[in-house]
Amino acid sequence: GACSKPASMATVSQFACQRRTTTENSNKKITDAFEVLAENYEFNEMDGSCLAFRRAASVLKSLPMAVRSLRETQDLPCLGEHTKAVMEEVLRCGRSFEVEKLLSDERYQTFKLFTSVFGVGPKTADKWYRGGLRSFSEVLADRSIHLNQMQQIGFLHYGDISGVVSKAEARSLRNIIDEAARATTPAAKVALTGGFCREKEFGHDVDFIVTTPELGGEETLLPKIIDELKKQGMLLYCDYHPSTFDINKLPSPKFEAMDHYAKCFLILRLEGSRVEGGLHIAEGDNRGWRAVRVDLVSPPVDRYAFALLGWSGSRQFERDLRRFARAKRGMLLDNHALYDKNKNEFLAASTEKDIFAHLGLEYIEPWQRNA
Numbered sequence: 001g002a003c004s005k006p007a008s009m010a011t012v013s014q015f016a017c018q019r020r021t022t023t024e025n026s027n028k029k030i031t032d033a034f035e036v037l038a039e040n041y042e043f044n045e046m047d048g049s050c051l052a053f054r055r056a057a058s059v060l061k062s063l064p065m066a067v068r069s070l071r072e073t074q075d076l077p078c079l080g081e082h083t084k085a086v087m088e089e090v091l092r093c094g095r096s097f098e099v100e101k102l103l104s105d106e107r108y109q110t111f112k113l114f115t116s117v118f119g120v121g122p123k124t125a126d127k128w129y130r131g132g133l134r135s136f137s138e139v140l141a142d143r144s145i146h147l148n149q150m151q152q153i154g155f156l157h158y159g160d161i162s163g164v165v166s167k168a169e170a171r172s173l174r175n176i177i178d179e180a181a182r183a184t185t186p187a188a189k190v191a192l193t194g195g196f197c198r199e200k201e202f203g204h205d206v207d208f209i210v211t212t213p214e215l216g217g218e219e220t221l222l223p224k225i226i227d228e229l230k231k232q233g234m235l236l237y238c239d240y241h242p243s244t245f246d247i248n249k250l251p252s253p254k255f256e257a258m259d260h261y262a263k264c265f266l267i268l269r270l271e272g273s274r275v276e277g278g279l280h281i282a283e284g285d286n287r288g289w290r291a292v293r294v295d296l297v298s299p300p301v302d303r304y305a306f307a308l309l310g311w312s313g314s315r316q317f318e319r320d321l322r323r324f325a326r327a328k329r330g331m332l333l334d335n336h337a338l339y340d341k342n343k344n345e346f347l348a349a350s351t352e353k354d355i356f357a358h359l360g361l362e363y364i365e366p367w368q369r370n371a
């Protein structure tokens, strides 16, 4: 009957945007196992299986308590045969044989190593792996390999940018970006987004949305900020993409594609910081600075709320917002706009709350979006 299981497990939505997921994860052992498997499916370009394990992990992360038996999960969405088998093993033995096998698998280990380099994705990792390469020294010694600029810089700063960024470092970067923006454009708005706006303790980079109160002012904002950072001697790397935004385009429900706003992927020199437990392969120790990855995105101000919601994450939360909009509301959502297919019109929004309201969703705070 209804009282045989915890009430909180009885009504879990299949959509992450209808769940509240904090950084506290009571089922970390199981979700870590799922994430190793998902990652391996991603390496093998098996998108369906990858998504199945990511969705299952996301559901368990939203639970307020640890799952103790398979029976307790019978009403939870997004758990299939395979995910349940892995979960059952972790519950029974504390670990999964399939995961253990992967963790010691040469191909998995090598992909994990290669994709930890900035600018190296599964495709490049696969090419290097099929070429017989297994270590960084083998890659760097191979004369037939041409590293692009991103990968060269990735190896150069590997020790720093493969380490995590702390909340304190994100805070100092916030001040730095704030000042660089205001120095050139006094009215500029800077918002911290990504994992650090969800109250994560650590991240792999720091993400910001920057804009101006005047429509069109954002067009010159990023180049100005970049110039300012360069003047201050902080700019170690800058990959700038100008805007390709088209206001007439319908939102694209495909999440994986990058959005069309002007953006830059940066590596900045952060003074007075050290990498925790980082290993240095190309740089001396005892420096008073470290390299950090920073992303800046600059939408026009009337798209600010869509950009903010689209970059706040988590990835699973974002995927499900779009999936929910389409499947349950007949609407198309992306980082630029929300389009109602029933009325054939765009729905404007100036805050994230407006977007949730248009979608008929309860508002979920950023710190509850760690799906």
Ligand code: DGT
Pocket: 193, 194, 195, 196, 200, 202, 203, 204, 205, 206, 207, 255, 256, 257, 258, 259, 310, 311, 312, 313, 314, 315, 318, 335
């Ligand atoms: P991390 O790894 O600690 O930096 O964690 P997050 O959540 O900050 O992840 P990150 O920095 O990769 O991305 C932040 C958010 O930006 C992500 O949750 C969704 C958005 N985003 C990043 N890359 C893409 C992309 O390729 N397509 C779309 N649509 N959104 C993206």
Ligand code: MG
Pocket: 194, 195, 196, 203, 204, 205, 206, 207
């Ligand atoms: Mg991030």
